[in-house]
Amino acid sequence: MNSRLPPLPxxxxxxxxxxxxxxxILSQNYLMDMNITRKIAKHAKVHENDWVIEIGPGPGGIxxxxxxxGASRLDVVEIDNRFIPPLQHLAExxxxxxFIHHQDALRTEIGDIWKAxxxxxxxxxxxxSSLPPMHVIGNLPFNIASxxxxxxxxxxxxxxxxxxxxxxxxxxxxxxxxxxxxxSPIACDTRSRISIMAQYVTEPKMVFQISGSCFVPRxxxxxxxxxxxxxxxxxxxxSFEVLEKLCRQVFHYRQKYVEKGLKTLYPPEMEDEMADxxxxxxxxxxxxxxxxxxxxxxxxxxxxYNEQCIRHPGLFLYDYTNxxxxxxxxxxxxxxxxxxxxx
Ligand code: SAM
Numbered sequence: 232m233n234s235r236l237p238p239l240p241x242x243x244x245x246x247x248x249x250x251x252x253x254x255x256i257l258s259q260n261y262l263m264d265m266n267i268t269r270k271i272a273k274h275a276k277v278h279e280n281d282w283v284i285e286i287g288p289g290p291g292g293i294x295x296x297x298x299x300x301g302a303s304r305l306d307v308v309e310i311d312n313r314f315i316p317p318l319q320h321l322a323e324x325x326x327x328x329x330f331i332h333h334q335d336a337l338r339t340e341i342g343d344i345w346k347a348x349x350x351x352x353x354x355x356x357x358x359x360s361s362l363p364p365m366h367v368i369g370n371l372p373f374n375i376a377s378x379x380x381x382x383x384x385x386x387x388x389x390x391x392x393x394x395x396x397x398x399x400x401x402x403x404x405x406x407x408x409x410x411x412x413x414x415s416p417i418a419c420d421t422r423s424r425i426s427i428m429a430q431y432v433t434e435p436k437m438v439f440q441i442s443g444s445c446f447v448p449r450x451x452x453x454x455x456x457x458x459x460x461x462x463x464x465x466x467x468x469x470s471f472e473v474l475e476k477l478c479r480q481v482f483h484y485r486q487k488y489v490e491k492g493l494k495t496l497y498p499p500e501m502e503d504e505m506a507d508x509x510x511x512x513x514x515x516x517x518x519x520x521x522x523x524x525x526x527x528x529x530x531x532x533x534x535x536y537n538e539q540c541i542r543h544p545g546l547f548l549y550d551y552t553n554x555x556x557x558x559x560x561x562x563x564x565x566x567x568x569x570x571x572x573x574x
Contacts, residue, residue, distance in 0.1 A: 236298055237324050245290050246447075249317045259311075260446035262292045262370060267445055271456055272296040274438040275368050275402035279303075282352060284344060284393065286336045286369030286379070286403075289314055291321045293370055298325050306344050308332045337375055337382070341367065342392030355397035357390060358463050363397035370404045373450070377409065381428065387461050388432045388471040398461040402438075410437050410455025422522040423485075424478040427529050431466040431474065433459040467530040469537040473547070477533050480551075481521045489524065490517035495551040496536065498558060501543075509535045 240248060242263050251261075262268050271293055277283060279301035288294045288307040291314075297305050298321075305328055307318060315333055322329040332339065345351050355363040371379060383401055386392035393399045405413065408421070413429045414437050415421040429435045441454040467474050481492040493509060494502040510517050513531035515524070524532075540547040545561030 236295065236321075239295070239321070239324055242290060242292050242295075245317050245320075249290070249313070251290055251313055251317070259289060259372060260448060260450045261289055262441075262445065263447050264445055265292065265296065267441060268292040268296040269299070270439065271368065271370070271402065271404075272300045274456060274458060275366050276400065276458075277302055277366055277368075278364065280352075281364045281366060282345065283366045283368060284308065284341050286341075286367070287371050287375075288318060289370075290317055293368065294318070294321055294329070297368065298328060303328060304345075304348075304350075305329045306332060306341075308334055308336045308339050308341065310335045336369075336371075337378060340392060342386070342395060345393070345396075351396075354395070357398055357461075359397070360463075362460065363399055365393065365396060365399045367393060367399060367401045368403070370454075373406050373409075376403065376405050377425070379403075380405075380413070380425075384428055384432055384459075385471045388465060394461065398463070400461070401433075401459040402456065403459075404441070404454050404456050406450075407440060407453040407455045410440075410457050413437075413457055417525050418523050420522070424475070424482045427478045427526070428471075428475060429459065431462075431526060431529070432471075433461050435459045466526050467533050469533040473537045473540070474529070474533045476547070477536050478529070481524070481532075485521055487520070488518045489515065489521055492521060493532075496549070497546070498549060498551075498556070505539060509539065 242265065277297055277300040280303045282304045283297050283302045285294055285297060285305060285307045288309050294305065294307060307329065309315065309318060309331065312333065315331060318331050322331060332344065352364045355361055380403065387394045411421045412423050412425050414435050415423065415426040435457050437455045438458050439456050441456065443450045443453050480495045481489060483495065484492045490506055490510065493506040497505045509532060512535050513528060515528055515532065543558060545558040548561045548564055549556050549558065
């Protein structure tokens with residue numbers, strides 16, 4: 232297969248040719264330096280004949296780098312119609328390797344893109360130490376980076392979407408602060424809910440940083456490129472949703488004792504007893520703070536809370552900010568129990 236692209240106008244000329252100007256509303260900050268876009272493809276470990284999905288290709292800087300790296304199939308998901316003509320220009324140069332999906336990535340099930348493809352590389356078992364020759368890559372708008380990573384982490388935890396094909400690695404850009412939070416170790420100030428959600432199901436690594444000055448127009452912040460490799464076995468056995476709810480409440484009071492956040496999982500009449508039971512069962516010091524809890528403690532707390540939810544129907548749906556919530560009525564809701572624990 233020939234991975235070389237025929238001569239194309241430089242990225243900067245592309246912007247002028249197709250009259251592309253960054254739309255603030257979609258947080259568009261383009262990467263014009265091919266050295267950086269090639270570095271992203273290199274750190275994503277795209278090899279000859281790999282299959283790739285790119286989210287938010289824009290004028291196509293990373294797209295070109297992925298094609299140059301030899302991907303034999305590249306599907307791009309782009310919401311903004313102004314980018315479709317320049318992307319079509321690239322697709323024509325890419326010799327049937329590139330496919331454009333003019334869609335909102337937040338509403339796209341990227342796993343469906345390759346479903347009917349008979350030439351798709353073979354899936355690799357989740358327990359295999361090798362990764363499938365597939366990748367998801369994107370320099371995302373900051374406003375969709377967080378909801379999208381949560382969507383993808385959830386899909387990974389259920390081994391669905393593109394993760395039905397195995398431990399497909401994901402390489403995405405984030406505002407530096409968010410990238411640090413995703414990779415934050417225990418007891419670090421940046422440790423937060425997203426650190427736990429990312430780290431229990433993947434091993435995230437910030438592979439390099441990009442100065443804001445490398446983008447056009449320049450954003451206010453620097454950017455971190457994070458590569459997520461799904462773990463063979465998640466570090467927590469409960470469903471994604473149960474862990475997410477626990478983490479949300481525990482990190483709600485970051486500076487306070489962990490007990491305070493935990494109590495918000497329960498209606499006031501049972502909060503002392505239930506929080507105490509959970510902490511004792513998990514041998515967690517009630518006066519520690521959320522950032523000092525390790526992954527094993529989160530696993531114990533989530534499993535203990537899951538067990539309490541099974542014992543007290545309706546508890547999982549309880550929201551302490553809703554004054555009308557009570558377990559009796561919540562237990563009658565259709566999905567009153569937490570979703571099943573994945574096997
Ligand atoms: N990847 C290009 C680069 O590195 O130069 C463009 C990056 S720009 C930060 C983000 C891109 O994502 C834009 O092309 C924008 O139109 C696109 N985008 C924004 N929201 C999107 C969404 N919900 N779904 C798909 N693409 C989106």
